[in-house]
Amino acid sequence: MRIILIGYGVVGQGLTNILLRRRLENLKDYGFNPKIVAIVDRGGAAINPKGLNLEKMLTLKKHNGTVAADREFGHAQMSPLSVIESTEAEVIVEATPTNVKNGEPGLSHIKTAFKTGKHVVTTNKGPLALALPALMELADYNKVYLRFSGTVGGGTPVLELAKKCLAGDKIVAIRGILNGTTNYILTEMAEKRITFQQALDSAQKLGYAETDPSMDVDGIDPACKVVIMANWIMNKKLTLKDVKVKGIRDVTLQALEEAAKRGNTIKLIGSIDDSAEVAPTEISKHDPLCVSGVLNAVTFVSEFAGEETLIGRGAGGMETASAVLRDLLDIKYNLASKMLT
Numbered sequence: 479m480r481i482i483l484i485g486y487g488v489v490g491q492g493l494t495n496i497l498l499r500r501r502l503e504n505l506k507d508y509g510f511n512p513k514i515v516a517i518v519d520r521g522g523a524a525i526n527p528k529g530l531n532l533e534k535m536l537t538l539k540k541h542n543g544t545v546a547a548d549r550e551f552g553h554a555q556m557s558p559l560s561v562i563e564s565t566e567a568e569v570i571v572e573a574t575p576t577n578v579k580n581g582e583p584g585l586s587h588i589k590t591a592f593k594t595g596k597h598v599v600t601t602n603k604g605p606l607a608l609a610l611p612a613l614m615e616l617a618d619y620n621k622v623y624l625r626f627s628g629t630v631g632g633g634t635p636v637l638e639l640a641k642k643c644l645a646g647d648k649i650v651a652i653r654g655i656l657n658g659t660t661n662y663i664l665t666e667m668a669e670k671r672i673t674f675q676q677a678l679d680s681a682q683k684l685g686y687a688e689t690d691p692s693m694d695v696d697g698i699d700p701a702c703k704v705v706i707m708a709n710w711i712m713n714k715k716l717t718l719k720d721v722k723v724k725g726i727r728d729v730t731l732q733a734l735e736e737a738a739k740r741g742n743t744i745k746l747i748g749s750i751d752d753s754a755e756v757a758p759t760e761i762s763k764h765d766p767l768c769v770s771g772v773l774n775a776v777t778f779v780s781e782f783a784g785e786e787t788l789i790g791r792g793a794g795g796m797e798t799a800s801a802v803l804r805d806l807l808d809i810k811y812n813l814a815s816k817m818l819t
């Protein structure tokens with residue numbers, strides 16, 4: 479499998495680290511021997527049709543800031559679109575920053591990959607939140623796979639559990655804590671009896687929250703995950719505009735203390751049943767969803783198997799990269815089984 483990696487930040491570098499560390503096991507256990515033939519960042523690209531040296535790419539990125547600095551294979555300022563169009567590969571891994579305004583640049587990367595017959599694995603929620611139903615159709619039309627396990631739950635296999643382990647059952651509702659930053663803030667407020675602003679400051683100091691925390695605290699990030707789960711797991715053709723979203727800025731210490739008197743607490747819950755919503759919600763402290771700190775948790779309500787709750791870390795470079803590896807193996811498996819039929 480030849481792979482083009484677009485975006486070489488936390489997740490992209492995590493992927494090359496995992497491929498290096500798992501090289502032998504990938505080959506022995508899965509017959510999987512991928513070659514990264516191109517890596518692109520904002521400085522340009524490194525391209526080698528025979529496969530790039532990943533140790534060298536990690537060192538170059540660390541010391542020079544861009545893979546385009548490679549003397550032999552570097553192409554300064556080469557754009558991701560021209561790399562996707564001109565480089566032979568089976569798959570692109572898209573790991574550029576999430577943009578929920580217009581999905582770019584990820585949206586164009588994904589569409590161009592499809593048009594040139596390449597499968598896509600992405601961790602970028604923006605294009606999916608805005609256009610997942612259309613992208614799924616476009617992938618089908620071009621007879622390629624689109625996979626995005628890392629977009630929900632980081633390395634925790636939220637999408638796979640629902641899609642594969644509960645195959646044959648019908649998932650009728652999903653509820654979840656889908657954002658670690660806001661869960662950290664609400665946990666800190668409740669446990670340390672501090673205000674939203676104090677908890678946000680602490681999250682920013684620890685690097686859990688961005689300087690502009692609005693994607694998290696205004697509920698946009700979990701709303702993107704609601705869209706992805708609704709489409710992929712429940713076959714609902716939703717986009718971001720269909721989700722009713724309320725963040726946690728107005729959750730007060732007083733409201734948390736009132737909830738505590740009832741044996742409850744307030745969590746930012748994303749839910750999908752007849753409608754799709756993200757909102758601060760009072761839940762019992764005994765609810766399996768009631769996890770603390772940066773953890774995520776998702777409860778699937780299915781017709782026959784009942785309720786299952788999956789808990790795990792919702793982000794992290796290596797965690798999310800492990801989801802990318804699972805998606806690559808899934809594509810390899812699908813391609814191999816197609817060849818058998």
Ligand SMILES: NC(=O)c1ccc[n+]([C@@H]2O[C@H](COP(=O)([O-])OP(=O)(O)OC[C@H]3O[C@@H](n4cnc5c(N)ncnc54)[C@H](OP(=O)(O)O)[C@@H]3O)[C@@H](O)[C@H]2O)c1
Nearest residue numbers: 485486487488489519520573574575576601602793794798
């Ligand atoms: N980190 C996580 O825990 C996590 C978890 C789940 C999902 N995600 C999602 O995964 C994606 C990547 O996350 P990350 O944490 O790896 O982000 P990141 O560290 O900011 O890395 C983004 C990478 O994309 C590159 N890039 C930005 N604009 C580009 C453009 N126009 N053309 C080519 N490359 C471009 C950057 O180049 P430079 O290196 O030159 O700046 C950088 O290498 C995001 O959409 C994020 O929301 C992340």
